[in-house]
Amino acid sequence: MSGGFHHLWKVSPAQAISIQKQIGSRIIERPLRRPIRLVAGVDAAIAPAKDKIVAAVVLLQLQDPWLGEKAPVPGQGFTVLEQQHAWADLDFPYIPGLLSFREAPVVLRALQKLPRRPDLVILDAQGKAHPRRAGLASHVGVLSGLPCVGCAKSRLTGQHRQPGLARGSSTDLLDKDGQVIGRVLRTRRAVKCLYVSVGHLVDLDQASRIVLALACRYRLPEPTRLAHLLAAKLRLKPPA
DNA sequence: GCGACAG
DNA sequence: ATCTTGTCGC
Numbered sequence: 232m233s234g235g236f237h238h239l240w241k242v243s244p245a246q247a248i249s250i251q252k253q254i255g256s257r258i259i260e261r262p263l264r265r266p267i268r269l270v271a272g273v274d275a276a277i278a279p280a281k282d283k284i285v286a287a288v289v290l291l292q293l294q295d296p297w298l299g300e301k302a303p304v305p306g307q308g309f310t311v312l313e314q315q316h317a318w319a320d321l322d323f324p325y326i327p328g329l330l331s332f333r334e335a336p337v338v339l340r341a342l343q344k345l346p347r348r349p350d351l352v353i354l355d356a357q358g359k360a361h362p363r364r365a366g367l368a369s370h371v372g373v374l375s376g377l378p379c380v381g382c383a384k385s386r387l388t389g390q391h392r393q394p395g396l397a398r399g400s401s402t403d404l405l406d407k408d409g410q411v412i413g414r415v416l417r418t419r420r421a422v423k424c425l426y427v428s429v430g431h432l433v434d435l436d437q438a439s440r441i442v443l444a445l446a447c448r449y450r451l452p453e454p455t456r457l458a459h460l461l462a463a464k465l466r467l468k469p470p471a
Numbered sequence: 472g473c474g475a476c477a478g
Numbered sequence: 479a480t481c482t483t484g485t486c487g488c
Contacts, residue, residue: 279480355478387476388477
């Protein structure tokens with residue numbers, strides 16, 4: 232499980248930005264090569280003492296493999312196959328734009344504990360919709376070599392029109408030069424939109440449709456929603 | 472200089 | 479991210 236690129240984590244903000252530029256240039260945006268059957272959702276939470284972080288990952292098996300061509304199937308059935316997690320000491324501070332240096336290390340360790348390789352990983356963060364095209368989803372994707380999708384609850388960068396109120400409505404998220412860096416997607420009627428972007432090894436169209444298909448019951452796609460619930464429970468019982 | 476700013 | 483109950487609107 233390696234994307235072939237490595238770097239130090241104990242770095243200064245300036246060094247982190249330099250590394251992100253390399254991550255951003257290594258993103259591969261393309262259609263998935265295999266049908267999606269195993270989807271992993273990842274999320275992190277901080278312990279009450281604020282000194283440790285836990286990354287939770289939930290692996291779901293879709294009843295019907297997603298081929299990427301068809302339209303989203305409302306009510307997509309699934310089964311929870313695995314639940315894993317990893318703890319880490321919190322060293323890097325939260326700095327807008329540098330989130331991956333705070334969460335990627337522990338997220339990668341949690342993903343490595345999965346007994347099976349997921350066909351796709353969905354993260355609660357931006358992917359390409361980042362100042363240097365290196366959001367957490369892209370960083371994790373490039374370092375792990377796994378197809379990743381960024382699915383953030385709010386905007387980090389970029390401009391966009393407001394999508395319609397209907398479920399499935401969406402608009403392009405554009406950078407200052409007018410380039411499409413993501414999709415603003417309404418997953419449920421009249422709820423706050425999600426910011427979907429390519430992490431690595433997928434294209435924006437598939438990423439958006441997959442997120443919409445998996446968010447048939449709640450605003451967040453099931454994988455990420457379940458990972459969030461698991462992380463919220465784990466944070467209360469940090470290791471010594 | 473001022474405002475914006477994933478989790 | 480985290481602190482937190484009930485409540486208004488689709």
